Amino acid sequence: xxxxxxxNQLFEQNIFQQHKYLEKKLDIIKDEIKRRxxxxxxxxxxxxxxxxxxxxxxxxxxxxxxxxxxxLYNHGLLIDCSQVITKAQDVLSKIKEFELxxxxxxxxxxxxxxxxxxxxxxxxxxELITLWKEDNSKYKELDRKIKQTKDVxxxxxxxxxxTKVVFNYGxxxxxxxxxxxDMKSILDNxxxxxxxxxxxxxxxxxxEYISLGFLxxxxxxxxxxxxxxxxxxxxxxxxxxxxxxxFLKNKYVSSF
Numbered sequence: 441x442x443x444x445x446x447x448n449q450l451f452e453q454n455i456f457q458q459h460k461y462l463e464k465k466l467d468i469i470k471d472e473i474k475r476r477x478x479x480x481x482x483x484x485x486x487x488x489x490x491x492x493x494x495x496x497x498x499x500x501x502x503x504x505x506x507x508x509x510x511x512l513y514n515h516g517l518l519i520d521c522s523q524v525i526t527k528a529q530d531v532l533s534k535i536k537e538f539e540l541x542x543x544x545x546x547x548x549x550x551x552x553x554x555x556x557x558x559x560x561x562x563x564x565x566x567e568l569i570t571l572w573k574e575d576n577s578k579y580k581e582l583d584r585k586i587k588q589t590k591d592v593x594x595x596x597x598x599x600x601x602x603t604k605v606v607f608n609y610g611x612x613x614x615x616x617x618x619x620x621x622d623m624k625s626i627l628d629n630x631x632x633x634x635x636x637x638x639x640x641x642x643x644x645x646x647x648e649y650i651s652l653g654f655l656x657x658x659x660x661x662x663x664x665x666x667x668x669x670x671x672x673x674x675x676x677x678x679x680x681x682x683x684x685x686x687f688l689k690n691k692y693v694s695s696f
Contacts, residue, residue, distance in 0.1 A: 441600070443593040444607040447548065450589060451609040459586055460554040462579040469572045472560045474673045485678060486569050492678045493569075500668040501643060506636050508663035517649060519623045525640035535638075538622045538629075544598060545617055546590040550610040572675060652689050 450456050473493055477484065483494040512518040526532065560568055597603065597614040605612040627635050646664075649655045 441596065441602075441605060443596050443605050443612055446589055446593060447605075447607040447612055448609065450586070451550070451552075451607075455582060455585060456548070456550055456609075457552065457554055459579065459582040460550070461556060462575055462582065464554065464556045465558065466572065466575055466579060468556065468558060469560055469568060469575070470673065470675050473568060473572070473675060476565065486566070487678065489566070489569050489573055490678050491569050491573055491675065492681060493673075493675050495671045496674050498670045498672050499643065499647065499666060501641075501664040502667045503641055503665075504663040505641070506632075508641060508660070509632065509636060511659065511663065512641075515655060517645075517655070519627070521642050521645040521649070522623050522635070522639045523642055524619075524621050524623075524626070524638060526638040528638075531638050534630075535621060535626055538625045540620045540622060542619070543617045544594055545615050546594045546597070547613045547615050548590070548610060549613070552609060573677070576675075576677075648688055652685075 477493065483492065485492045509518055509522075512521050524532075524535065560571070563571065593605075593612060594614065597605070597612070603614045623639070626639070646655070646660065650657050650660060
């Protein structure tokens with residue numbers, strides 16, 4: 441198969457190994473950056489390097505679903521902020537006709553394990569951030585190349601109805617993504633009570649629209665109660681952060 445040939449070539453060109461090596465190296469650098477931060481520091485910018493390090497709160501909530509869904513509906517955001525959460529087979533059978541086209545992703549498992557044992561503690565802060573930026577750029581380029589390759593492989597596997605390929609240096613697996621649904625059709629056909637009982641709120645979408653200013657935080661908080669919070673440490677380019685914010689804002693505006 442063409443997929444087997446492509447995977448062999450990427451390994452023999454050291455693409456897979458370098459990608460995994462940089463992934464592990466970046467994790468170690470990131471841990472070292474995190475270790476140096478003061479406990480009270482939530483965000484630190486290195487503007488001369490176009491890099492920001494920050495803690496991002498990942499929140500989980502218990503919702504007053506019915507009232508929150510009504511609020512989101514009135515803002516035109518209910519569909520985008522909702523997902524099917526039920527696992528009841530009788531309910532899933534009812535909404536099966538509203539399943540969106542099945543999507544897939546490719547997972548490549550290598551026999552070869554990449555090891556890294558490096559200590560970056562002797563670098564000063566600017567040297568450490570500079571190293572992260574340089575390696576992150578290399579990693580993203582390799583990641584882009586591998587994703588393009590996976591897309592080519594995925595198309596061949598789907599067309600030939602093959603879910604697993606063994607190549608010289610590992611295995612390729614075609615994996616199903618989680619089923620997605622036409623949420624508008626579910627709401628239109630079954631109504632709010634059904635929607636309330638079997639569909640939930642996407643926390644990240646809710647927070648996204650609040651941060652963009654399209655939902656009033658105080659208004660939303662009347663219908664949710666914080667149940668858990670964890671902090672995720674992030675290192676990224678400031679320009680990427682700004683681009684992401686602009687992308688999300690434009691995405692919201694274009695949906696109307």
